[in-house]
Amino acid sequence: MSELKVAEAFKNMLIEASTPLIAPHIEGVFAVFQLKHKPQTSWISVDEQLPSESGRYWCYVEYQSDLAKSSYQWNCFFGVVEKVFHVDGCGGRVTHWMPLPEPPLNKQDR
Incomplete structure (x- = not known):
């Protein structure tokens, strides 16, 4: 399983265990993680x-x-x-x- 898929599974687990006020912050942290781990597509x-x-x-x-x-x-x-x-x-x-x-x-x- 890729690092990104593991992180997404962990994010989903955290969201399920969190309150509605915390869930958007978890989504924000995951969005930053995705940007940092986005594959490079240009030289x-x-x-x-x-x-x-x-x-x-x-x-x-x-x-x-x-x-x-x-x-x-x-x-x-x-x-x-x-x-x-x-x-x-x-x-x-x-x-x-x-x-x-x-x-x-x-x-x-x-």
């Missing part, structure tokens, strides 16, 4: 922001060879200590990134 420039945690990210990579300039998208590792994206031997420079999407669910997980 983030490395000049504007780097990831706050080490891990794998979807990256837009530019590569310059002797013949031409090209670009591609790649699953890269970001090291938060050294503040560097590792392009795994393909070369190039990461210009933009975003979190990886959630993996697909199997039929039994739905």
